[in-house]
Amino acid sequence: MTTEHEASTPAIEAARAAGITHTVTRHGRVRSLEEAAAARGIEPRDLIKTLVVRVSEGEHVFVLMPGDRTxxxxKVRALLGTNRISMPDAEEARxxxxxxxxxxxxxGSRSRLPVIADTHLCGRTISIGGGAHGVGLTVAGDDVIREFDARVADISDAETLPR
Structure with a gap:
């Protein structure tokens, strides 16, 4: 499931170049966060969602949060001091x-965007996207926060399950 010798991605190369201790996990394509967590042998809370948020025309930020949070x-609007944010479409995000x-x-992102990390990443080992389908990087959340000089804040809510 994991090997460092298979084809690399810009994300893997960036983590390596930054000197961040990481493990590469590879698995088949999945259809959901829950499937990805199971394929990596972790809980959904340890799988990090990376969102691109548009703050204004041409201004974006990354938002990192645990997979079991919403x-x-x-909270993000208040943190950024704006009344309006949005998610870019798939083409703009790419x-x-x-x-x-x-x-x-x-x-390894094309643009070095500001990063906002949810408080729940602190002090934990996490799995974050590795830049290709079926590729994850297991890293210390604190290393990710440090590498990207992330702003740490409470930007998520506990996920409520349907009754």
């Missing part, structure tokens, strides 16, 4: 990051 529009949806990561 993005809080209100133009900004160089990655297609489902593979987006700040590692």
């Amino acid at each position: 993005f809080s529009w209100a 133009e900004v990051t160089g990655y297609e949806r489902g593979t987006i990561t700040p590692f």
